[in-house]
Amino acid sequence: xxxxxxxxxxxxxxxxxxxxxxxxxxxxxxxxxxxxxxxxxxxxxxxxxxxxxxxxxxxxxxxxxxxxxxxxxxxxxxxxxxxxxxxxxxxxxxxxxxxxxxxxxxxxxxxxxxxxxxxxxxxxxxxxxxxxxxxxxxxxxxxxxxxxxxxxxxxxxxxxxxxxxxxxxxxxxxxxxxxxxxxxxxxxxxxxxxxxxxxxxxxxxxxxxxxxxxxxxxxxxxxxxxxxxxxxxxxxxxxxxxxxxxxxxxxxxxxxxxxxxxxxxxxxxxxxxxxxxxxxxxxxxxxxxxxxxxxxxxxxxxxxxxxxxxxxxxxxxxxxxxxxxxxxxxxxxxxxxxxxxxxxxxxxxxxxxxxxxxxxxxxxxxxxxxxxxxxxxxxxxxxxxxxxxxxxxxxxxxxxxxxxxxxxxxxxxxxxxxxxxxxxxxxxxxxxxxxxxxxxxxxxxxxxxxx
Amino acid sequence: xxxxxxxxxxxxxxxxxxxxxxxxxxxxxxxxxxxxxxxxxxxxxxxxxxxxxxxxxxxxxxxxxxxxxxxxxxxxxxxxxxxxxxxxxxxxxxxxxxxxxxxxxxxxxxxxxxxxxxxxxxxxxxxxxxxxxxxxxxxxxxxxxxxxxxxxxxxxxxxxxxxxxxxxxxxxxxxxxxxxxxxxxxxxxxxxxxxxxxxxxxxxxxxxxxxxxxxxxxxxxxxxxxxxxxxxxxxxxxxxxxxxxxxxxxxxxxxxxxxxxxxxxxxxxxxxxxxxxxxxxxxxxxxxxxxxxxxxxxxxxxxxxxxxxxxxxxxxxxxxxxxxxxxxxxxxxxxxxxxxxxxxxxxxxxxxxxxxxxxxxxxxxxxxxxxxxxxxxxxxxxxxxxxxxxxxxxxxxxxxxxxxxxxxxxxxxxxxxxxxxxxxxxxxxxxxxxxxxxxxxxxxxxxxxxxxxxxxxxxxxxxxxxxxxxxxxxxxxxxxxxxxxxxx
Numbered sequence: 018x019x020x021x022x023x024x025x026x027x028x029x030x031x032x033x034x035x036x037x038x039x040x041x042x043x044x045x046x047x048x049x050x051x052x053x054x055x056x057x058x059x060x061x062x063x064x065x066x067x068x069x070x071x072x073x074x075x076x077x078x079x080x081x082x083x084x085x086x087x088x089x090x091x092x093x094x095x096x097x098x099x100x101x102x103x104x105x106x107x108x109x110x111x112x113x114x115x116x117x118x119x120x121x122x123x124x125x126x127x128x129x130x131x132x133x134x135x136x137x138x139x140x141x142x143x144x145x146x147x148x149x150x151x152x153x154x155x156x157x158x159x160x161x162x163x164x165x166x167x168x169x170x171x172x173x174x175x176x177x178x179x180x181x182x183x184x185x186x187x188x189x190x191x192x193x194x195x196x197x198x199x200x201x202x203x204x205x206x207x208x209x210x211x212x213x214x215x216x217x218x219x220x221x222x223x224x225x226x227x228x229x230x231x232x233x234x235x236x237x238x239x240x241x242x243x244x245x246x247x248x249x250x251x252x253x254x255x256x257x258x259x260x261x262x263x264x265x266x267x268x269x270x271x272x273x274x275x276x277x278x279x280x281x282x283x284x285x286x287x288x289x290x291x292x293x294x295x296x297x298x299x300x301x302x303x304x305x306x307x308x309x310x311x312x313x314x315x316x317x318x319x320x321x322x323x324x325x326x327x328x329x330x331x332x333x334x335x336x337x338x339x340x341x342x343x344x345x346x347x348x349x350x351x352x353x354x355x356x357x358x359x360x361x362x363x364x365x366x367x368x369x370x371x372x373x374x375x376x377x378x379x380x381x382x383x384x385x386x387x388x389x390x391x392x393x394x395x396x397x398x399x400x401x402x403x404x405x406x407x408x409x410x411x412x413x414x415x416x417x418x419x420x421x422x423x424x425x426x427x428x429x430x431x432x433x434x435x436x437x438x439x440x441x442x443x444x445x446x447x448x449x450x451x452x453x454x455x456x457x458x459x460x461x462x463x464x465x466x467x468x
Numbered sequence: 469x470x471x472x473x474x475x476x477x478x479x480x481x482x483x484x485x486x487x488x489x490x491x492x493x494x495x496x497x498x499x500x501x502x503x504x505x506x507x508x509x510x511x512x513x514x515x516x517x518x519x520x521x522x523x524x525x526x527x528x529x530x531x532x533x534x535x536x537x538x539x540x541x542x543x544x545x546x547x548x549x550x551x552x553x554x555x556x557x558x559x560x561x562x563x564x565x566x567x568x569x570x571x572x573x574x575x576x577x578x579x580x581x582x583x584x585x586x587x588x589x590x591x592x593x594x595x596x597x598x599x600x601x602x603x604x605x606x607x608x609x610x611x612x613x614x615x616x617x618x619x620x621x622x623x624x625x626x627x628x629x630x631x632x633x634x635x636x637x638x639x640x641x642x643x644x645x646x647x648x649x650x651x652x653x654x655x656x657x658x659x660x661x662x663x664x665x666x667x668x669x670x671x672x673x674x675x676x677x678x679x680x681x682x683x684x685x686x687x688x689x690x691x692x693x694x695x696x697x698x699x700x701x702x703x704x705x706x707x708x709x710x711x712x713x714x715x716x717x718x719x720x721x722x723x724x725x726x727x728x729x730x731x732x733x734x735x736x737x738x739x740x741x742x743x744x745x746x747x748x749x750x751x752x753x754x755x756x757x758x759x760x761x762x763x764x765x766x767x768x769x770x771x772x773x774x775x776x777x778x779x780x781x782x783x784x785x786x787x788x789x790x791x792x793x794x795x796x797x798x799x800x801x802x803x804x805x806x807x808x809x810x811x812x813x814x815x816x817x818x819x820x821x822x823x824x825x826x827x828x829x830x831x832x833x834x835x836x837x838x839x840x841x842x843x844x845x846x847x848x849x850x851x852x853x854x855x856x857x858x859x860x861x862x863x864x865x866x867x868x869x870x871x872x873x874x875x876x877x878x879x880x881x882x883x884x885x886x887x888x889x890x891x892x893x894x895x896x897x898x899x900x901x902x903x904x905x906x907x908x909x910x911x912x913x914x915x916x917x918x919x920x921x922x923x924x925x926x927x928x929x930x931x932x933x934x935x936x937x938x939x940x941x942x943x944x945x946x947x948x949x950x951x952x953x954x955x956x
Contacts, residue, residue: 041805041857047543050608051584062560
């Protein structure tokens with residue numbers, strides 16, 4: 018028997034009801050409108066944060082959660098650009114997450130949508146299943162099947178979300194497993210743990226390898242707990258809060274076994290969720306304090322490195338890069354200056370700003386899989402802005418952004434190699450020349466288009 | 469309602485239901501207010517046109533059926549000027565937002581009404597030009613809304629209001645006719661200044677569908693000073709000294725302690741610590757003139773008792789100073805759940821007395837008042853803080869807000885500087901103008917909108933045709949009937 022009292026608040030029910038006092042913090046000034054990607058696309062009130070807050074209030078007052086309302090909640094990318102723009106400090110992220118939990122519980126989606134969601138959420142948050150998918154993907158890319166599919170447009174009959182997943186999949190290289198303990202390469206300054214990340218670990222293992230190399234060069238012992246699961250970010254962002262909480266508890270258990278001064282994350286979406294564990298598990302007696310402590314220890318890799326005195330020598334790299342602010346790094350974690358600072362500290366690097374930098378690229382977790390049209394429009398917009406920087410390299414700190422922008426750039430006919438901040442830093446510390454680096458990336462990406 | 473049914477039937481021929489035409493109650497509710505959120509009315513229908521033709525057709529249908537309509541930009545107005553009418557249509561122009569042309573050699577731009585004010589400046593930066601009127605909400609407010617309210621901004625001390633920057637308009641009149649006002653890209657058209665009449669008419673004379681604006685050359689140098697004072701009186705003395713010396717700053721802004729606290733909370737603007745009042749003075753123009761002027765401004769501030777005083781070293785520092793000032797309204801949300809932004813004008817020299825009386829009002833009522841103002845031209849923006857959830861708080865706040873307006877009138881000022889009358893201040897119009905004044909103004913309205921369908925309930929306390937008995941709202945004006953006056 019459930020002991021949780023079910024209190025009804027209009028069309029919402031506890032738990033995870035959007036809090037009215039948080040809704041009331043919105044003074045309706047509208048400063049969020051131009052920062053919201055969907056307002057930029059659709060230009061209507063209900064597709065702005067201010068309008069969505071109004072819809073939440075309407076539901077709280079009893080308006081039915083109907084298809085129309087759900088459409089506008091679903092269209093929100095959860096990019097948190099509005100939180101950066103909001104002068105009143107409205108906690109929009111918390112509100113939309115709770116609202117999504119309500120939608121998940123009380124709104125029955127069409128069968129095809131439910132099937133899509135089932136596939137995505139049975140795959141992405143599970144590193145072992147992803148590893149299998151990864152093997153298939155690698156085979157698909159290397160056997161020439163990908164080329165066949167793309168030239169014959171065989172997939173054009175498949176469901177849209179499958180086409181999207183196919184088109185954004187990155188080039189899969191060989192995977193090397195990371196040891197559980199990697200000692201510092203110099204005198205030890207401390208010990209940190211690394212979150213591998215589901216998508217990062219499966220599709221971009223080189224980012225984790227670079228992260229570990231840089232941390233060791235900077236004097237840190239690195240612990241990479243084996244059998245770490247998903248952080249719950251993907252689930253939390255779409256309102257599957259109970260699932261997200263379960264992932265969070267397990268991750269805390271895994272990492273608590275190690276005495277470390279920081280948990281390092283190189284995937285922006287994961288980091289922002291882990292920093293919010295305290296809030297997410299505040300109602301859990303056994304985990305509330307531990308979750309808060311875990312969140313406080315979580316650091317994005319750029320944030321962590323910018324906060325320590327660098328000891329590993331950087332070698333010059335004559336290269337012009339465009340830096341992309343991942344929403345969950347720039348807006349959600351407010352980590353904007355640190356990556357730029359790290360990059361600018363490398364002699365020879367010119368960092369170019371991307372115009373409309375605050376507008377999401379459309380990746381937004383699994384948004385580009387569920388909301389393909391809007392995501393593609395935002396991707397094109399971002400790719401155009403990236404291309405017009407005329408940079409040689411795009412730097413992004415989130416695997417979703419990397420896949421989304423790289424595929425949009427390709428679609429636009431202006432491909433640009435993409436790296437994580439830490440990979441460029443690693444190249445500099447390793448003393449790779451800019452020519453070697455660019456050539457390596459051309460080789461990597463060249464095989465993508467089958468050339 | 470039968471009328472609604474036929475209205476919808478006809479609108480469906482123009483708009484796609486669900487995207488361009490909204491009827492779902494929850495969706496309609498998101499349009500119930502603008503930036504002044506305690507005035508709320510849910511409209512019957514919302515349409516989102518993207519062409520002048522759609523605006524024209526919508527208004528024609530409204531005209532045929534006698535349905536009132538309200539044009540709305542991005543809903544940031546602060547006088548409830550875009551407050552919907554319950555049985556009426558809201559024409560949301562937020563999707564009608566292309567920049568049609570930047571004519572750099574002629575220093576003109578042609579834009580659609582939904583274009584965001586700051587976006588026009590961003591689009592002209594490459595030509596070293598900018599659009600001068602800069603309301604504090606410039607990052608979101610639409611130029612169409614600016615035209616309706618004749619918006620000002622921090623820099624109107626030197627550069628004037630919206631009306632000084634618009635040279636031509638394409639407008640749909642309340643009977644659904646598409647007309648042009650002004651002289652396009654030229655400065656002046658012969659005959660009555662109908663362009664001037666339209667700008668600031670708060671949506672009562674029709675809906676603008678295309679706007680031709682001036683663009684200005686970016687100044688060679690901009691310098692911004694921020695100075696801390698121990699009272700608004702000493703800061704006010706500095707303002708008077710600066711203006712009396714003949715220097716014309718681009719902007720002179722003042723914020724009191726409560727407003728500074730809100731801005732710091734919200735955007736961490738790094739204003740001088742512990743300041744009771746800050747003064748922001750910006751000079752722009754040729755380098756020599758700005759540098760020499762800034763030295764004198766600094767000296768005036770010091771003479772009047774300024775404490776910490778600094779001049780922004782670079783664009784970033786300058787932007788931060790302005791961010792604090794421009795976020796101040798919304799930032800009040802960090803101090804109070806609800807607030808009223810007041811907008812009154814007084815002769816600049818009355819500032820100390822008026823502020824003392826506002827402080828007294830605040831003390832006796834227990835309602836907090838934060839002050840932000842365009843000090844250079846005496847445009848006050850007291851922010852009256854309240855909590856709608858507390859019974860009676862809204863009423864007390866409204867009373868304080870009203871008393872502030874009475875103060876402005878008492879000192880020879882005006883009930884609005886730049887936000888407009890809207891629905892919020894209709895009841896104050898009678899305090900500032902005589903019946904005859906108001907009747908004369910309504911004659912202008914009659915000339916455009918006989919049936920009182922275009923944004924009714926705004927500006928005028930009693931919506932009637934001049935010369936008529938109050939209460940009769942419709943019908944042709946007697947002067948028109950007798951052939952003495954003609955309708956456009």
